[in-house]
Amino acid sequence: MFEHTFIGLDVHAVNVVGHALNPDTSEITRHTMAPDPAVVLEWVSRFEPPVKVVYESGPTGFVLARHLRVAGINCVVAASSKLLRAPGDRVKTDRRDARVLAEMLAVGSVTEVRIPAPDEESLRDLSRLRSGAARDLAHARQHVNAILLRHGIRYPKATRWTKEHRLWLHRQHFDEPALQFTYDADVEQAELLAAHLARIDKQVAATAGACRYAPVIAALMCLRGIQLTTAFGLAVEIGDWTRFTGSTIGSYLGLVPSEESSGPSRHQGPITKAGNTYARKLLIEAAWQHRRPYARPGERLLRQLELVAPATRIRALEGNHRLHHKWEAFDHRHKMSVKANTAIARELAGWCWSLATPLQQRQPMAEP
Template sequence: MFEHTFIGLDVHAVSVVGCALSPDTGELVHAKMDSDPAVVLEWIRRCEPPVKAVYESGPTGYVLARYLREAGIDCVVAASSKLLRAPGDKVKTDKRDARLLAEMLALGQITQVRVPTRDQEDLRDLSRLRATAARNLAHARQHVNAILLRHGIRYAKDSKWTKEHVLWLHRQHFDSPVLQFTYDADVEQAELLAAQLKRIDQRVAAAARDCQYAAVIDALMCLRGIQTTTGFGLAVEIGDWTRFTGSSIGSYLGLVPSEQSSGQSRRQGPITKAGSKYARKLLIEAAWQHQRPYSRPGLRLLRQLELVAPTTRIRALEGNHRLHHKWEVFDARKKRSVTANTAIARELAGWCWSLAAPLQQGERMNAA
């Protein structure tokens, strides 16, 4: 275990503080340098080889890790939420953080995060752009609805933001010029954001057809509640499905109950909400669709099932029946809908894994 020089890096936007630890001698070497991968690499190469480096995941991303790996340096990125810190340690500095990382790396106490390739990170940014655009559109529409509600104006029909509803919105006028300007600006903002979301959806659909996750996305879309944007989002957020099992993926996505147990007492609380918030949201939204009546696939699902292999098709059909049956069981027990939906989302994550992981494992075997 003590064959390496272990290097902890406290990385910031402007500077990097490094600490090199030699376990054989216990010697520590500290340095502060510019946040330039070439400068960091030059300093690391002064250390006694072989070396292994680590830094925390954060807003600086994975540029440094990829640069060091391409240069032949073994560099890992630590999950910041999994780092062990003493409760009584109230002094936190960059130098101490770098030393802590080096010591934990030497002890093998680092929980690594997956470092995506540049292409994978680009796809993930596109998926998150779509999520941000959808959220902004929902907020803009809420502003329009709130203005009308405050002034006692109600749309007669239940369905909103259809072509008919938008025409109705443009016919609304107020006596106050200030209020009229505010209302018109909110309606215009909502329409602009809707057009932007439509363009993003078109780009997501094109990327889903051509990217490295195309087969996985097609397989995920065989499950009810998962269409192009949801399948694309799950595929790029999770990336390598083979890292998990059908039971562990729910824990990774924060869909398992938290727990506080001591002695003879055992208390479970809300879900942990660990991992990707966006992937968890997609699964929870998709899980609601399995509550709807289901006896056989609809036309869209039938067309999608024709695009995948027979084994994937059979597995997806089993998953759709199983997930709907679980909803029927929860409804019969009069279980709270939100609690039931979380349980269904956790099981849906396992079914997604059962479709995606074999595909990626097969691609690796073919490549080998």
């Protein structure tokens, strides 16, 4: 049997293709099996330890990795965006993908993804449920507004989707039966989604106060633009903030400029957009709030600052002033707003890291 084996797995919903490689003897074993963690474990266990297994991150999640780790198998998950592929390589099959993974693992060029604990993954699912519900509600409301606008009907006030606005919507009627049915259905859909989102927000509030990220969530809420749902999303998406530094957190979230340099020339382009898309979106949305005038904390921030330790309170106040001054400097230079906001979001990520890391260093994260 092999003395030391590296195994690449190409995991799909219908099957798993394995490629086992022994660099010392150059022996290669290939196998296609059912996508059952027990079946995969049985095949991996045939090889003489030590054995190391890798598969690519994707929609199949981390169930297989957790199953193998519980059985004592060293299994890692590779970041799909970091896999090497030759520019001229036009052939992509499951067997080739498994072989490439095994070869990259053997030479130590695999960029590993942190495997979250099951409870952490469930919190992420709740946060993303909330994001999807908010997006669906915005689309439904756009449909209602579009129907009214196409037929020359405009709400006379600037603030919409208040109680008064909803009553006004129910008073609108059309002569064509088909149009009336479509309008009523769109209004009903918007109201149902609003109630659905309210139930999710209630669950998020209850979960955020009881989960292990509660201290981090409370600290993040001390920054402008970050309220409960945003803080909850950032806390559960990043998970272990101690993995990063104040500079690497921006790179992880894809908020740093891309670069194409050769010889003496250096060209920086748009941000890389690598890493966690949802967390980056939350930071970019929050960064806009720091453009608003700021002299002292508002009522919400004052209440939130009372709930955290003095060191966290001081750091958060420093961050709020710093980020607002940065926005003022960008505006004074007539910097393009979108680019300026991205730069503010990158620095906001660093301030979030500076608030969360001390709390997690005192209370280390549990291993999955």
